[in-house]
Amino acid sequence: MSPVVKQKKEKFTLSGKYLLLIFSVISLILMVLTYGTSAFDKPLNTAVGYVVVPFETGISRLGSWLSNRSDEFTDVKDLLAENEALKQEIARLTEENSILAQDKYELTELRILFELSDTYNEYNKVGAHIIAKDSGNWYSAFIIDKGTDDGLAEDMNVIAGGGLVGRISSVGPNWARVTTIISDGNYVSAMMLATNDTLMVEGSLELMDSGIIKFAQLKDNDNVVVEGDKVVTSKISDKYLPNILIGYIQYVSGDSNNLTKSGYITPAVDFSDLSEVLVITDMKNVDYK
Secondary structure, eight states: OOOOOOOOOOOOOOOHHHHHHHHHHHHHHHHHHHHHOSGGGSTHHHHHHHHHHHHHHHHHHHHHHHHHHHHHHHHHHHHHHHHHHHHHHHHHHHHHHHHHHHHHHHHHHHHHHHHHHHHTTTSOEEEEEEEEEOSSSSOSEEEESOOGGGTOOTTOEEEETTEEEEEEEEEOSSOEEEEETTSTTOEEEEEETTTOOEEEEEOOHHHHTTTOEEEEEEOOTTOOOOTTOEEEEOTTOSSSOTTOEEEEEEEEEEOTTSSOEEEEEEESSOTTSOOEEEEEOOOOOGGGO
């Protein structure tokens, strides 16, 4: 005999929206009865009041809560919109500040070049931007955006900042490569500005890590050269025009031969930060020797 399976009775459920509708109708009926009739002026009024008043109070509080939440939601939307507007304004101001900082930097560079150009006003010059450089921390060699189309040629001297940068070592129609005085194995015939005593300046990237380059063969016959004295290009140089500032004596000592001195120079140019240079288009010739 098969077992009898009792089926469970389905529970009666009512969706939330219908419950809300029922409560709303009841509330409406109670409010009409309360304000539209005098039925509740009788003793029954007290009993009914226990039902109506709390219900109306609850409805009122619910309405106030919903109103407050609606106001808060509106405030949040307004704050989000204001925050987005502020972000855009900050981005715009940041961009403008960057542009102004760049303009200020370029203006400073141009002012320095103008002052340098005025210092060497006896020479014709062409301004140029550095567009590439060799790897490493120092501008030992770099490319500028001017070339033969602008009247440039090999061995033309290049200056920037406080003085001599180097010379053009190769050139194309719209570019030129500059080899600087700090490059390894690069030599510049120089002299002391105050005494005209000659010396030889030698480039060294290793020494430049300490901010100096080497000099040797100084003929300081009167022993007057001291720290801080200016070193410039000499009149007997075959590549460089005379009296262009190279740097300042940082250290000097006598050689073992008791005839010459050697030491270190602090370059006048900051070779860690170059962006624009001046090319002197006048070439060294026999008139300068």
